[in-house]
Amino acid sequence: MAGSYSHNALSAKARAKFGKRLTLQNYNELLACQSVGEAALYLKSRTYFGPFLSEVRSVDVHRGRIEELLRRKSFEDYSSLCVFEYAGREFFYEIIVLRGEIQQILHCIRLLGYGQEDEYLFHLPTFFEHHTDISLMQLAKCKTFDDILDVLKGTPFAPLLSPYAGKRPEELDLTTIETRLYRYLYDRVFELIERHTRGKAKKELLDFYYMTVELDNVLRILRYKNAFSGASADEVRSRLLPYSHVIRKEDLDAMIHAESTKEAFAVFKRTKYGRRLSEKKGGYLEETISALAFREALHAMRFSTNPPAVFLAYTIIAENELRNVINIIEGIRYQLPPDKIRELLILESA
Amino acid sequence: MAIEKMLLVHVLGKLDTMDAAFERVCIDEDFHPESTMTFLEDTKGYASVTQDNPYTPMLQALDELSKSHAPPLRLTPVTSPVKYDREGLRRFVDQVSEEFKALDRQYRALKEDISMEETFIAQLSHFTGLNVRLDEVFSCEFIKVRFGRIPRDSYPKLQAYEDNPYVMFFPGSVDATHYWGVYFCPREQAEEVDRIFSHLYFERLRVPGVNGTPEEGIERFQKKLAEDRKRLTNLINKIQASWKQEHEEIEKAYSFLTYLSDAFDLRRYAAKHGTLFHLIGWIPADKQDAFFHRFDELDAVEVVFEPPEEAPREVTPPIRLKNRWLSRPFEMFVDMFGLPDYDEIDPTTFISITYCILFGIMFADVGQGILLFIAGLFMYKKRQMAIGPILMRTSIFSVIFGFVFGSVFGFETTLDSLYASFGLSPFRVMEPDNITLILVASIAIGCLLNMVAMVLNIYSGLKRRRYADALFGPSGAAGLVFYGSLLAAGGLLFLTGSNLFSLPYVLLLIVLPLLLMFFREPLGNLVAGKPKIFEERVGEFISGNFFEVFDFLLSYLSNTLSFLRVGAFVLVHAGMMKVVFVIAELFSPVGYTIAVVIGNGIVACLEALLVAIQVLRLEYYEMFSRFYSGNGKPFLSIRSSKSQSQ
Numbered sequence: 001m002a003g004s005y006s007h008n009a010l011s012a013k014a015r016a017k018f019g020k021r022l023t024l025q026n027y028n029e030l031l032a033c034q035s036v037g038e039a040a041l042y043l044k045s046r047t048y049f050g051p052f053l054s055e056v057r058s059v060d061v062h063r064g065r066i067e068e069l070l071r072r073k074s075f076e077d078y079s080s081l082c083v084f085e086y087a088g089r090e091f092f093y094e095i096i097v098l099r100g101e102i103q104q105i106l107h108c109i110r111l112l113g114y115g116q117e118d119e120y121l122f123h124l125p126t127f128f129e130h131h132t133d134i135s136l137m138q139l140a141k142c143k144t145f146d147d148i149l150d151v152l153k154g155t156p157f158a159p160l161l162s163p164y165a166g167k168r169p170e171e172l173d174l175t176t177i178e179t180r181l182y183r184y185l186y187d188r189v190f191e192l193i194e195r196h197t198r199g200k201a202k203k204e205l206l207d208f209y210y211m212t213v214e215l216d217n218v219l220r221i222l223r224y225k226n227a228f229s230g231a232s233a234d235e236v237r238s239r240l241l242p243y244s245h246v247i248r249k250e251d252l253d254a255m256i257h258a259e260s261t262k263e264a265f266a267v268f269k270r271t272k273y274g275r276r277l278s279e280k281k282g283g284y285l286e287e288t289i290s291a292l293a294f295r296e297a298l299h300a301m302r303f304s305t306n307p308p309a310v311f312l313a314y315t316i317i318a319e320n321e322l323r324n325v326i327n328i329i330e331g332i333r334y335q336l337p338p339d340k341i342r343e344l345l346i347l348e349s350a
Numbered sequence: 351m352a353i354e355k356m357l358l359v360h361v362l363g364k365l366d367t368m369d370a371a372f373e374r375v376c377i378d379e380d381f382h383p384e385s386t387m388t389f390l391e392d393t394k395g396y397a398s399v400t401q402d403n404p405y406t407p408m409l410q411a412l413d414e415l416s417k418s419h420a421p422p423l424r425l426t427p428v429t430s431p432v433k434y435d436r437e438g439l440r441r442f443v444d445q446v447s448e449e450f451k452a453l454d455r456q457y458r459a460l461k462e463d464i465s466m467e468e469t470f471i472a473q474l475s476h477f478t479g480l481n482v483r484l485d486e487v488f489s490c491e492f493i494k495v496r497f498g499r500i501p502r503d504s505y506p507k508l509q510a511y512e513d514n515p516y517v518m519f520f521p522g523s524v525d526a527t528h529y530w531g532v533y534f535c536p537r538e539q540a541e542e543v544d545r546i547f548s549h550l551y552f553e554r555l556r557v558p559g560v561n562g563t564p565e566e567g568i569e570r571f572q573k574k575l576a577e578d579r580k581r582l583t584n585l586i587n588k589i590q591a592s593w594k595q596e597h598e599e600i601e602k603a604y605s606f607l608t609y610l611s612d613a614f615d616l617r618r619y620a621a622k623h624g625t626l627f628h629l630i631g632w633i634p635a636d637k638q639d640a641f642f643h644r645f646d647e648l649d650a651v652e653v654v655f656e657p658p659e660e661a662p663r664e665v666t667p668p669i670r671l672k673n674r675w676l677s678r679p680f681e682m683f684v685d686m687f688g689l690p691d692y693d694e695i696d697p698t699t700f701i702s703i704t705y706c707i708l709f710g711i712m713f714a715d716v717g718q719g720i721l722l723f724i725a726g727l728f729m730y731k732k733r734q735m736a737i738g739p740i741l742m743r744t745s746i747f748s749v750i751f752g753f754v755f756g757s758v759f760g761f762e763t764t765l766d767s768l769y770a771s772f773g774l775s776p777f778r779v780m781e782p783d784n785i786t787l788i789l790v791a792s793i794a795i796g797c798l799l800n801m802v803a804m805v806l807n808i809y810s811g812l813k814r815r816r817y818a819d820a821l822f823g824p825s826g827a828a829g830l831v832f833y834g835s836l837l838a839a840g841g842l843l844f845l846t847g848s849n850l851f852s853l854p855y856v857l858l859l860i861v862l863p864l865l866l867m868f869f870r871e872p873l874g875n876l877v878a879g880k881p882k883i884f885e886e887r888v889g890e891f892i893s894g895n896f897f898e899v900f901d902f903l904l905s906y907l908s909n910t911l912s913f914l915r916v917g918a919f920v921l922v923h924a925g926m927m928k929v930v931f932v933i934a935e936l937f938s939p940v941g942y943t944i945a946v947v948i949g950n951g952i953v954a955c956l957e958a959l960l961v962a963i964q965v966l967r968l969e970y971y972e973m974f975s976r977f978y979s980g981n982g983k984p985f986l987s988i989r990s991s992k993s994q995s996q
Contacts, residue, residue: 055501055527065551068503121510122549126503140510 010084011307014314017077018301020048021321024349030328031338036063039329049073049325063333064122067326072127074322075100079131081311091196092311095189097131102181104128105157108139108148109177112169117143145172160184175220175239183241186213197308204300204309210245211273211296212316215289217241218255218268222285225261233257246272261285284343291346294320298348320346353696354985355635356658356667360628363651368399368620368627371651372613374644375629379427379987381641382632382668383619389630389665396621396628405611408440411447412604423597426605442603446596453589460582467575470557474571476523476530477564485561494540496547497555499528504550516543528553612988632668632985658692667692670985677702679739687970688980695810697978701969702743704799708968710747711795712919712961717759718954719748741958755779755920759950760927779924788917796913797837799973800906804830807977818874821866824902825976828866833906835859867902868895909972915964919957926953 022030026047033039040061044053052073053066075096082093108120121140129136138151149165152158160180164172186209193205217240224236233256244252251271258264265285268274273292297316300309324345331341359381363371375381387393416423477497487495500508500519511517516539521531533552535543560567620629633641638655645651658667669689671681673696680702690696713719722745730738756776758764769776778784804825811820821827839850866873872883872891884891930949934942974980 060553062548062551064549065501068551072503119549121507124507126506129506137506137509140507 008307010081011310013081014310018314022047031341033332036329036333037061039332040066063329066329070322074318078315091192098185100128101132101134102185106178110174113172113174179239201306201308204306208312212293213241213243214245214247215293219286219289221255221264222261225264287344287346294346352672354670354672356632357635357638358656358661359631359633360654362628365625365627367648367650370648372616376609376613379989380633380637381987382985383616383988384630385619386621386628386630396623399617399620399622403611403614405607405614408443409607409611411443415450423601423604425608439603446600457585460578464578467571471568471571473555474564474568480564483562492537494535494537497532498553499530500550500552501528505529507550517546615988668985669982671696671698673698682736687974689982689984691982693814705965705969706744706747708916708965709744709961710751711916713748713957714751714755715757716749716752719745719752721954722748722958760930779920788920792913792917795916796910800909801834803973803976810977817877818870822870822873824867828863831859832863868899912972919961923957
C-alpha cells in the first residue's frame with residue numbers, strides 16, 4: 001500500500017502544499033497589523049490563503065468569519081490529499097472526518113453545559129455537513145443532552161455517551177466525555193494503522209500518533225494540576241487516554257502524583273520527549289510541549305519516505321499554522337501586544 | 351588599449367571660498383574625490399567638514415513629482431558656473447511643489463469618489479427588481495429593514511429559525527460567495543434579530559442618500575460617476591499640460607540643484623585646518639589646464655597637481671578605460687571581471703579580438719550570423735543594451751567563419767558553387783577526418799592563446815617591476831619556455847615523428863625552467879635587490895613549493911584542454927542543425943520550411959547564449975588568470991559614487 005503510485009503522489013502533493021506555508025516574515029508582518037480587517041486583507045493579498053478569503057473586501061470583516069473560512073480551507077486541503085489514498089478514501093479520510101465529528105459533538109455539549117446551546121448554530125461548519133453522517137443542523141436544535149443522544153442514534157457515538165443519558169447539562173463531566181470520545185478515535189486510528197500499513201510506515205505512523213496521545217496526556221495532567229490542585233491521582237488518571245509508548249509508567253505516575261504543575265513539568269523534562277525540548281526561555285507550557293510534535297512533523301516532512309507519515313506530518317503542520325493565524329487574529333482583536341501574541345505561536349525558527 | 355592618465359589634485363583655499371571652489375570642482379563630473387583625512391599622513395590640527403545638505407529637501411520634492419508624472423526628469427550636465435538666483439530657485443521649487451501637490455490631492459479625492467460610486471452601483475444592482483422606494487422603506491417607524499448580504503455557508507442555517515416569525519430573509523440575487531437580500535423585523539425585536547444575523551456574518555449595505563427605487567438610485571450614481579470620470583479626465587489633462595509647460599524649467603532647476611548638491615557633498619571628503627580647507631582628488635591628466643583655469647577668478651584658492659608616482663603608496667589612482675570605438679563595447683567584460691590596476695595593462699583590446707574570433711569559430715554560420723547582427727542592432731538602437739554592440743561585432747566573425755565552414759542556416763552545401771569558383775573544395779564539418787582536425791586545431795588555438803597570455807604577463811610584470819612573476823613565474827618567461835618547448839617537441843613528435851627530446855633539450859628547456867619556476871620567489875628577490883632572498887625557512891619553502899609545482903603543471907594541461915570546447919561547439923552546431931533537418935524531413939514541403947525556420951531560431955538562440963558564456967569563461971579562466979589581476983578601483987565622480995551607494 002505504501003508503495004503504490006498514488007501514495008507517492010500523496011507525498012509529492014503534501015510537500016508542494018508544505019512549500020507554500022507562511023514564512024517568518026509573513027508572521028512578522030501579520031503581527032504588525034493593527035486590526036482584524038488589516039490582517040485579513042494581508043492574508044488575502046500576500047499569502048496562499050488568498051483564494052479562500054476572496055469574499056473579504058473591507059476592513060470590517062468579522063473575526064469569526066475569517067476563522068470559519070480558514071478552517072474550511074484546512075479541511076478542503078486534507079480532503080484533496082485524501083484523493084490520492086490507495087483504494088479510495090479509507091484511511092486518513094475516515095480519521096479526519098471522525099476527528100471532526102468528535103470536535104463538533106464536544107463543542108455542542110460544551111455550549112449546552114454553559115447554557116448557550118443556541119450558539120452552536122453560529123459555530124456549525126456548513127462545509128462539514130456533506131462529509132458526516134451526523135445532522136449538524138439537528139444538533140444545533142438540541143436543548144438537552146438526550147436530544148443530542150437522539151441525533152447521534154445509529155452512530156458509534158451513541159453507545160459511548162449513553163451512560164450520561166438523562167443527566168442535566170450541569171451534571172455532565174466534560175473531561176470524561178472527551179476522554180471517552182478520543183479513546184474511541186485513537187482505538188480506531190490504531191486499528192486502521194494495523195490493518196492498512198506494515199513495516200517502517202506502520203512504525204512511523206504509530207510513533208507519531210502515540211507521541212500525540214502521550215503529549216496530550218501530559219498536557220491534561222498539567223492543566224489539571226493548574227486548575228484543580230487538590231485533585232486526587234485517581235481523578236487525574238481517569239482523564240487520561242490509556243496509551244503508553246515512550247513515557248515510562250514510573251514517570252507518568254510521578255507526574256500524576258506531583259504536587260504542582262512545575263513539579264510535574266520537571267518530571268516530564270526527564271522523559272525522552274522532555275529531553276528534546278528546546279532551550280528557549282519563556283513562553284507558555286502548552287505551546288512548548290505542542291512544539292515537540294510540530295518539530296517531529298517538520299522532520300518527517302523533510303526526510304520521511306513514507307507517504308502516510310508525510311501526510312500526517314502535513315496535517316500537524318497545517319493545523320499548527322491555522323492555530324497560529326487564529327491566535328494572531330484573536331490577539332489583534334483583543335489588542336494584545338505583538339510580543340505577547342508571539343509567545344502563543346509555534347514557529348519553525350523557535 | 352589604454353588606461354586614462356590621472357593626476358592627483360590638491361585644492362586649497364580659505365574657508366569662505368569653499369562653496370565657490372567646490373562648485374568649480376564639480377563641473378563636467380571629471381573629479382574623483384578622495385578622503386582628505388585618510389590621505390594625509392599627519393592630520394594634526396585638521397578636522398572634517400560635515401554639514402546637512404540644504405539642497406536635499408528641494409531635490410526630494412522634485413524627485414517625488416518626477417516619480418508621479420511622465421516624462422521623468424533628466425539631468426543635463428552643468429558645464430560652467432551658472433549665475434542662478436538661489437533664493438529664486440528655492441521659491442520656484444516651493445511654488446511648483448505646491449501647485450502639483452494641490453492637483454494631486456484633487457486627483458486622489460476624485461479617484462476615491464469614483465471608487466465609492468462604483469461600489470454603490472455594484473451593491474444596489476443586487477436589488478433591482480424590488481419595486482420599492484428605499485427612502486420610504488428606511489423611514490418605516492415600526493419595521494426595521496436591513497439590506498445586505500449573507501455568506502452562502504450561513505444561508506442554510508436560517509432553516510433553524512423557520513419557526514421564528516421575526517427572522518425573515520428575502521434573497522434577491524446570489525453570487526459566488528453570498529446571497530444578497532433583505533430582512534425585516536419589528537422594531538422591538540430588532541436587537542435580537544440583528545444579533546442573530548450578525549452571528550451569521552450578515553454584512554449590511556449602507557448606501558447614503560438613496561431616494562427612490564434601487565434602479566433610480568443606480569441611475570443617479572451612474573450619472574454622478576460619469577460626471578466624476580469626466581472631471582478626472584480633465585484633471586489628468588490639466589496635470590499633464592502643466593507638467594509639459596513647466597517641464598523644461600523644472601528640469602533646469604533639477605539639474606542645477608543636483609549640481610549644487612554634489613558640490614556641497616564634496617565637504618564629506620574635505621578637511622579644514624584653521625581658516626583653510628583642503629580637498630584632494632584625481633582628474634584625467636589631459637584636463638589639467640582646463641581644471642586649473644576654472645579657479646582663475648578665485649584668488650584665495652590654490653590648485654596643485656602631482657603625478658600618481660608621487661602619491662602615497664597606499665593610494666592608487668582610479669581607473670577610467672579609454673579605448674577605440676571598435677573595442678570599447680568590450681570594456682563591459684573587463685569591468686565585470688575587475689578594472690586593471692593603474693600600472694597594469696588594459697586587456698580590452700585583447701579580449702575584443704580573442705572574443706570575436708572564438709565566438710566566430712564556435713557560432714560559425716552565415717545566415718545565423720546575419721540574424722545575430724540584426725538582433726544586436728535592435729538591442730543597441732531600441733533598447734540601449736550594452737550587449738548589442740558586442741553581438742554586432744561578434745556576428746561579423748560568425749559570418750566569416752560561416753563561409754569557412756560552409757554553413758548557411760545549417761545548410762552545408764549552399765556555398766559549394768562559391769568554393770568551386772575559387773577552385774576550393776568544401777569543408778564538411780562532420781566528416782571523420784575533419785572532426786579530428788577541428789579538435790586538434792582547437793587545442794592549437796588554445797596553446798597559442800595561452801602563450802600570448804604569458805607574453806602579456808611578462809610585459810605587464812616587467813612594466814610593474816614584478817620580476818619574480820614576469821621572469822620566473824608559471825606564466826612568466828620560464829613558464830613560456832617550459833610550455834613552448836614541451837609543445838614544440840610534442841607537436842613535432844606527433845606530426846612528423848621527429849624526437850626533439852634530447853638530453854640538452856630536456857635539461858635546458860624543460861628542467862631548467864621548471865627549477866626557475868620552483869625558485870621563482872627567491873630569484874625574484876635577488877633580481878629586485880632585496881636583502882632577504884628566502885622569506886621563510888628553506889625547508890618550509892621547499893615543501894610548500896613542491897605541491898605548487900604540481901598545481902601549475904596541472905593548470906597547463908587543464909588550460910590547454912579547456913579549448914577543446916571551441917571545436918566541440920563547431921561540431922555541436924552541425925549536429926544540432928542535422929537534427930533539425932531530420933525532423934523537418936518528416937513533414938510536407940510547407941511543414942519542412944516551417945520546421946527549418948523554427949529549428950534555426952531555437953538553435954541560434956540556444957547556441958548564441960551558450961557560446962557567449964563559454965567564450966567568456968575561456969577568457970576569464972584560461973587567459974585572464976595568466977596575466978591579469980583586475981584590482982583597480984573605478985573613476986567615480988561625486989554623482990556616480992552617490993548613485994552607486996543608492
